[in-house]
Amino acid sequence: MNPKTAILIGATGLTGGILLTLLLKDSSYSKIKIFGRNSCQKSHPKIEEHLGDLFKLETFAEAFKGDVVFCCIGTTKAKTPNKETYKKIDCGIPVAAAKLAKRNKIETFEVISVLGADVNSNTFYNSVKGEMERDVLAIGLKNSYIFQPSLIGGDRDEKRLGEKIAQVSFKFFDFVIVNKYKMIAAETIAKAMLLVAKNGYEETRIESHQIKNISDRG
Structure with a gap:
């Protein structure tokens, strides 16, 4: 099997950073092209960084070539209170x-x-x-997979007080929360994304409990 090239957007985020670590360890991938505004601050022979304005992603068209795209981009209301900018990040960049x-x-x-x-x-x-x-599904790619996690658990560099409180609450009441809505670890999501890229999945939308099942089986 020929080694593949992965494209990763959102490598400086929690899940994206974990996914990057998994990709670097995976012999199936010989190159990881990272597109972002800021450097991932990692040096590795596999990494090829392309830094710039993700709101103008089309300017990277020539370099944006590979076998699979992992899009882990996202923001929060606290980080991006302006709704227009928020939408440009969470919707515009993935599309x-x-x-x-x-x-x-x-x-x-x-x-x-x-x-x-x-x-x-x-x-x-x-x-x-x-x-x-x-909008992503309307583009008609051969294999599109949308991961729909519940609250994502993990340690972030930036402080998100509201999210931290929610994580503690989810952990405390975990025994009464339906599986579908239980907090899910960022590591679990990253592992499932890697497995689905390799093995495919029978559904396009993959809900939180399904993400966990994929990760556990892998």
């Missing part, structure tokens, strides 16, 4: 990446969304993710 994947004949595209994503949701965050899912 632009999917369009480039289609243009450059990349067959597999994976993106992190959220459990409850719905274009008609009254919750702004969920509606934006719903728009992203709709």
Whole structure:
């Protein structure tokens, strides 16, 4: 089997950073092309970084070539209070990446969304993710996989007080929370993304409990 090239967007985030570590250890991939605004701060022969404005992702078209795209980009209300900018990050960047994947004949595209994503949701965050899912799927890539985790657990560099409180609450009440809504570790998501890229999956949208099952079986 010829070694593959992975494209990773969001390598400086929690899940993206863990996924990067897994990709570097995986002999199936000989190159990881990272697209971002800031450096991942890692030096490795496999890594090829492309830094710039992700709102203008099309400017990277020539370099945006590989076998699979992993899109782990995302922000929060606290980090990005402006709704227009928020939408450009959580919807605009993944959709632009999917369009480039289609243009450059990349067959597999994976993106992190959220459990409850719905274009008609009254919750702004969920509606934006719903728009992203709709627009990505409309592009018509051969293999599109949308990961819909519940609250993601893990240690982030930046402080997110509200998220930290939610994580503690989820852990405390874990025994009464339905599996679908249980907090899920970032490591679990990253592992599942890698496994689905290799083995495929029978569904396009992969909910939180399914993500955990994939990771556990792998």
